[in-house]
Amino acid sequence: MHSVCPKQTTLKAPVSIKGIGVHSALSATLELFPLAANMGIIFERTDLKNNNQIIANITNVVDTSFSTTLGNSHGVTLSTVEHLMAALSACQISNVLVKVSGPEMPIMDGSATAFVDLINTVGIVEQNAPRKIIRILKPLEIKEERRWVRLEPADTFSFKLSVDFGGREGLQPEDHVYDFSTESFTTDISQARSFGFYEDAQKLYAAGLAKGSSLDNAVVIKEGAVMNEDGLRYENEMVRHKILDAMGDFYLTGSLIQGRCVGFNIGHEFNNRLMRNLLADKTTYELVDLAKRPAEEKEVPKKAEAIVAFTSPSKSFFQPLSTTAL
Numbered sequence: 001m002h003s004v005c006p007k008q009t010t011l012k013a014p015v016s017i018k019g020i021g022v023h024s025a026l027s028a029t030l031e032l033f034p035l036a037a038n039m040g041i042i043f044e045r046t047d048l049k050n051n052n053q054i055i056a057n058i059t060n061v062v063d064t065s066f067s068t069t070l071g072n073s074h075g076v077t078l079s080t081v082e083h084l085m086a087a088l089s090a091c092q093i094s095n096v097l098v099k100v101s102g103p104e105m106p107i108m109d110g111s112a113t114a115f116v117d118l119i120n121t122v123g124i125v126e127q128n129a130p131r132k133i134i135r136i137l138k139p140l141e142i143k144e145e146r147r148w149v150r151l152e153p154a155d156t157f158s159f160k161l162s163v164d165f166g167g168r169e170g171l172q173p174e175d176h177v178y179d180f181s182t183e184s185f186t187t188d189i190s191q192a193r194s195f196g197f198y199e200d201a202q203k204l205y206a207a208g209l210a211k212g213s214s215l216d217n218a219v220v221i222k223e224g225a226v227m228n229e230d231g232l233r234y235e236n237e238m239v240r241h242k243i244l245d246a247m248g249d250f251y252l253t254g255s256l257i258q259g260r261c262v263g264f265n266i267g268h269e270f271n272n273r274l275m276r277n278l279l280a281d282k283t284t285y286e287l288v289d290l291a292k293r294p295a296e297e298k299e300v301p302k303k304a305e306a307i308v309a310f311t312s313p314s315k316s317f318f319q320p321l322s323t324t325a326l
């Protein structure tokens, strides 16, 4: 079972890893460094000398067409941040400096496994500052013809997502429920890879895109069959990857969320729009200081019910941190 550390955390020591960018196919080095409390998550392009930092923030998302791309006011961008962000969210890392040697994060195997493993090689450390979470107060929804998403109040942080390929190549719809407080990110979500259709990949290659994309970092579907030699990692790997992406995109708020996300056919653009709408309407959420909660419980008896629900043994969403449960 997961629990959320009431204090902010960072890495115990720097770590690094190498891979290739999925669009450029260029080699990319990723380095993670501990950062002081209240600094948040900061990306830095080491191939550039000036204006090379980009703060991980919902409002700094400048493109969501193939992946989530961050950018700063000087036009410096970094793409495909969502899988690392998902790992940072699952590992509850509040403050970290992320240095990348080019315009794209390394794609690794298309999942978040390498990033979770990287973080676990050094571990995390509690900092002397309280963690704030976003607690959803009332439902928030975005609806379009073929896709919709709703964020609603709940005791924990959970997802219930569905994808429907509209019968393309005979693929069946998939759905999955994941509760961060009771299920393992490493076992249930982290290993789910990016996916795509062979037919679409050919068009991207022809347009000079997705040059680094291959069976090494994506599940590829051709004529309704999985091309990857070892098959799928989960029967519903694609919808699980949608949950992974959403976790990463949501963590660009800088906070874990107490709420349930229910969605159909969502992607990066929807994830970003949902978070922007959430933060733009202060009646939809409150920032809860986890370290202050016991005191609030005494002072404001009316709120105690929600607090107890969030901390009761069966839903011990925030308790002393246990990284082994990840």
Ligand SMILES: [Zn+2]
Binding pocket: 082, 083, 194, 241, 245
């Ligand atoms: Zn993804």
